[in-house]
Amino acid sequence: MALSLHFHPLSSFCHKALIALNELDIEVERRFLDLGDATQRAEFLARWPTGKMPLLVDGDRVVPETSVIIEYLAKRYGRPDQQLVPTDEDAAQEVRLMDRLLDLYVMLPMQAIVGDRLRAEADRDPIAVNKARGTLAMAYGMLEERLADREWAAGEHFSMADCAAAPSLFYAATLVPFGESQRRLGAYFGRLMQRPSVVRTLDEARPYFKFYPYREGLPEAYSP
Ligand SMILES: N[C@@H](CCC(=O)N[C@@H](CS)C(=O)NCC(=O)O)C(=O)O
Numbered sequence: 001m002a003l004s005l006h007f008h009p010l011s012s013f014c015h016k017a018l019i020a021l022n023e024l025d026i027e028v029e030r031r032f033l034d035l036g037d038a039t040q041r042a043e044f045l046a047r048w049p050t051g052k053m054p055l056l057v058d059g060d061r062v063v064p065e066t067s068v069i070i071e072y073l074a075k076r077y078g079r080p081d082q083q084l085v086p087t088d089e090d091a092a093q094e095v096r097l098m099d100r101l102l103d104l105y106v107m108l109p110m111q112a113i114v115g116d117r118l119r120a121e122a123d124r125d126p127i128a129v130n131k132a133r134g135t136l137a138m139a140y141g142m143l144e145e146r147l148a149d150r151e152w153a154a155g156e157h158f159s160m161a162d163c164a165a166a167p168s169l170f171y172a173a174t175l176v177p178f179g180e181s182q183r184r185l186g187a188y189f190g191r192l193m194q195r196p197s198v199v200r201t202l203d204e205a206r207p208y209f210k211f212y213p214y215r216e217g218l219p220e221a222y223s224p
Pocket of ligand 1: 011012013014035051052053054064065066067
């Protein structure tokens with residue numbers, strides 16, 4: 001097996017893929033990607049034009065996009081008892097829906113807010129940041145409702161949707177804390193933070209949290 005993953009240890013989407021790798025017990029060669037380095041950036045863009053990480057490379061095959069990477073790994077290299085995307089079609093559809101909701105309405109607005117903070121002050125966009133904060137609040141409300149009848153994001157079993165939830169909520173909570181009325185969401189986040197695949201991923205990222213601009217809001221266990 002010649003699997004490698006191009007990643008950065010602080011990146012939330014990379015955490016999503018790493019959590020899945022841990023769940024599936026798959027070891028890959030990890031290639032640290034520094035997109036701030038012009039040579040690495042040019043090489044990476046030549047391989048995958050969106051320039052988005054993580055990127056899985058399997059021999060000659062390039063596998064982009066976290067949800068596609070996770071399904072690819074689970075189908076080809078996962079154990080049959082590790083169904084991050086269930087074989088039952090209805091259950092699989094719920095996993096894919098929750099995965100999309102978490103990527104689009106938690107991960108992306110969180111990224112937008114953090115990205116804004118990393119810009120020079122003159123280039124910041126408070127309107128976009130406010131909108132992103134509103135999206136996070138909306139998503140928390142939606143998750144609170146959906147968690148009424150389930151332990152994990154898409155049902156009774158840990159799935160690809162939880163791989164998306166853990167890093168997105170980990171960082172999003174530093175920007176918009178969970179509300180008093182969002183108890184199910186808070187409890188769910190607690191379960192995620194205890195999941196061994198998540199603990200391992202966050203532990204490995206620990207030396208880098210000092211570079212996260214909203215580090216003061218990180219859970220105490222990961223406070224630099
Ligand atoms: N839809 C993509 C999103 C990946 C993504 O946004 N990755 C971020 C890091 S968390 C990235 O590569 N950012 C670098 C850039 O935009 O230049 C996926 O699911 O893989």
